[in-house]
Amino acid sequence: MHSDTPHILREFDKAFASLRNEVITMAGQARLNLERAIHGLLERDLEKCKAVVADDDEVDDAELRIDRIGMETLVRFHPVASDLRQVITSMKVAANLERISDHAVNIAKRARKMLSRPECPEVPFIEPLYALADQQVRDALSAYTDRNSELGQSLQLRDKELDKMHKRLIATFSARLEEGGAGTEDFLHLIFVSRSLERIGDLAVNIGEDAVFLDSARDIRHEKHRASVAEGAAE
Numbered sequence: 001m002h003s004d005t006p007h008i009l010r011e012f013d014k015a016f017a018s019l020r021n022e023v024i025t026m027a028g029q030a031r032l033n034l035e036r037a038i039h040g041l042l043e044r045d046l047e048k049c050k051a052v053v054a055d056d057d058e059v060d061d062a063e064l065r066i067d068r069i070g071m072e073t074l075v076r077f078h079p080v081a082s083d084l085r086q087v088i089t090s091m092k093v094a095a096n097l098e099r100i101s102d103h104a105v106n107i108a109k110r111a112r113k114m115l116s117r118p119e120c121p122e123v124p125f126i127e128p129l130y131a132l133a134d135q136q137v138r139d140a141l142s143a144y145t146d147r148n149s150e151l152g153q154s155l156q157l158r159d160k161e162l163d164k165m166h167k168r169l170i171a172t173f174s175a176r177l178e179e180g181g182a183g184t185e186d187f188l189h190l191i192f193v194s195r196s197l198e199r200i201g202d203l204a205v206n207i208g209e210d211a212v213f214l215d216s217a218r219d220i221r222h223e224k225h226r227a228s229v230a231e232g233a234a235e
């Protein structure tokens with residue numbers, strides 16, 4: 001970025017620091033919402049479920065703030081190269097975090113319905129899928145904050161493991177659903193919870209792809225698309 005005065009440079013640095021801090025704070029809130037939603041389900045804790053729904057507004061507000069700061073930075077400073085990527089990536093990461101928090105709310109709402117019924121013994125089956133999805137989100141955020149392309153790209157491969165686990169869980173819950181009986185409704189809720197966790201894994205991959213773009217200006221989304229087309233042709 002070209003600048004005439006140290007004052008403008010200071011303002012520019014301040015805007016960047018503000019953008020980065022907002023994303024990091026938003027990420028912490030989104031992860032907390034997910035953690036409380038799952039613990040609310042596993043521990044049958046209604047208060048944790050309610051807190052997720054109540055606090056989702058904070059994540060929505062954070063996304064709006066990040067968009068505003070990002071747009072103001074683009075208009076005022078006309079950043080180029082790495083600085084421009086930082087602004088664009090921060091806004092894209094915020095959009096993915098907002099969707100992660102939305103899935104946490106969906107899980108909390110499903111959990112709340114399940115808590116009004118007798119305990120379902122299969123609920124703990126969800127825990128390994130959550131652990132994997134949460135690790136993906138943590139690593140995606142590390143890739144973004146550290147500008148770590150390698151870590152960001154590794155999420156694509158690891159997401160396949162999460163997808164396999166998700167499919168196994170869906171098969172298990174669907175089989176229980178077909179058996180019928182008193183807990184049928186619970187298995188339907190668990191299928192939707194599993195689906196939300198699988199989507200959270202996908203959103204973490206998106207953040208990882210943004211981290212690669214931030215670090216090295218490579219857009220690996222198209223590389224992934226070409227690879228999947230090639231795999232399909234080979235089968």
